Amino acid sequence: MTFALNHCCIFLCILVLLPVTCYSGDVFLSARATFYGSAGALGTPSGACGFGEYGKTVNNGEVCGVSKLYQNGTGCGACYQVRCKHPQYCNEEGTTVVVTDFAIGHDTDFVLSFEAFVKLARTNMGRLLIALGLIDAEYKRVPCQYPGTNVKVKVHEKSRYPDYLAIVILYQGGESDVTAVEIYEESSKKWKAMRRAFGAVWDISNPPKGALTFRFQASGSAGVKWVEPKKVIPSEWRAGIIIDTAVQLN
Template structure:
């Protein structure tokens, strides 16, 4: 099958996915009980060295309301970028809504599912109660997964800083909206007319050696409440790509 037919078929699936997804992918209604703690940082934001590979994006995304999560939620990296509503359950000390956090790292404390940035942890507390909550160190919480929202942003492919033009390309997806996981990434190999799988290096980072020298078309597999679908980002990365630059996919997952 030629690239045009391949891409037409995949685009049709993507269009169907985009139409159906809002109706099928609804936020989880029930909360799951767990525990949370926090980590320190000079500015109370996230860390640029998290296990998801986001770099500076992982420090500042969502205003710094971010979290490292346990292995079960990290999902070997496919849980990176997921959003959760987290609220603590200490009477008279915790807010009703808690805080919305984005997963940017992997880490486990004392039987915790979440290690929050200090900024996020403080937002669990009622006004003037943050110091008391911090004094606990670890608190009982409940959480649920919710759709991520990035108004004004499409999904973007950032070329990881470790990439080396032209022989090694690593990409990380940022501004991943909706409530789904990216579980596979492939690029179109024009010379042999087929999709070539990228390796899941770690976290949200996917890489490949000897990428095509032309403009790169990517397709990625998403898994969520709507099932598993492929989406195609045509000409997603220019032929003369540069490490550290993020390229707009012109797509969004929700």
Template sequence: MGLTLDNCFSLMFVIFILLLPSLCFSQDYYVSSRATYYGSPDCLGTPTGACGYKAYGSTINGGEVSGVSRLFKNGTGCGACYQVRCKSPKHCSENGVKVVVTDHGEGDNTDFILSTRAYNKLALPGLAEALFSYGVVDVEYKRIPCQYSGYNLMFKVHEHSRFPDYLSLIPIYQAGVSEITAVEIWQEDCQEWVCMRRAYGAVWDMPNPPRGQPEGAINVRIQVTGSSGSKWVQLKNLIPSAWKVGAAYDTSIQLD
């Protein structure tokens, strides 16, 4: 029996749904959009971005960072890396610039609000001034893996934390294209994992956190979502029981 038009449509829909996760995370194609820029005295990023990265967010990737609109994804998009290039051959470099998402922002129908340093790299040498004069340019972008040579994934104790009553964590140097979609802490006395709350951006928090295991450290596990679905990764003894505000603790791993 041959396939009807309805059968073919249903089959194509099922195939699309099966391929959707890989399309979202392993993006080999460019998407058309628009980009603008924001000014800063040092041409770097901003330490007040919606992702909560503070000073890290202004200097990561050499300050070539971006605020995004819909790609922010309620904070899940924080730390993602994109290749962005403008589309006017007269002014634009072939490869454009790699940016890291550190903020949320809305522009004139733009997906990207680039730091001045990142916007400058969209242009061919000597043509940046002309590109800046446009204010908003047509671009195309794709998701690419983040790479941080010499760094593992770390969890930093956010500056808003107050030992020992309130713990706030933020992942930094997160490589690959996977996204952290949940963070939990082991509660020894109850023998269960307790969810941290996504406070905002990439910041996870918990009031009255566990005080650590008998060996003096707190176990953490993270849910990681990528092209192959979701999985839990356990980080044993990651946070010392006497944790310090501002300290960054090395996970000794890196995400895909």
């Protein structure tokens, strides 16, 4: 009887601990990585996420394009720690990159900006790592960190006042994905869903008049929650303006 109970306890422990082991945030997954650009080059302002200049300079230009992790735009703005698996050339920590683009390379999971790629190298080994071009790597999702910077909403350049509004969310901290955006219509007292136009860009035709209250849905390992900033999109919004939401996602 004691033997059976002991084995039962061991079996239960395995059932309890196995999911923790499988989904631990400390687990790195194997990948392949390459780079684009040349020395001194940052990211690209024309990435598929629709970030514009933000996609070029965010995280000091240490950004990347991905394919499977792009997830039809849901993966835009996510952060990953990427490490090189060539110890003779690479340091142990690797670097953290922000997803700003969709990219498919030959047998490649990550296409890093030049600035991000050379950060993988040990001192004085950058030139040799660049010469390899395509490398074995590993990665894991990590929280995006923008100390002292709130989430911001930019009215996208494709917007046309007052008939068509497109927005993109910037400085998306933590590990949550933005999975929905809504605007409140005062006349009907209802929330109206915006459409994911492409990448991280959300749009709506014939938006409500006046100052616009909005909210976005943040989804992650901690669950799903709606975040409603106190700041609003001004009534006479125009393409290019940026609204500081006074909200941080950590």
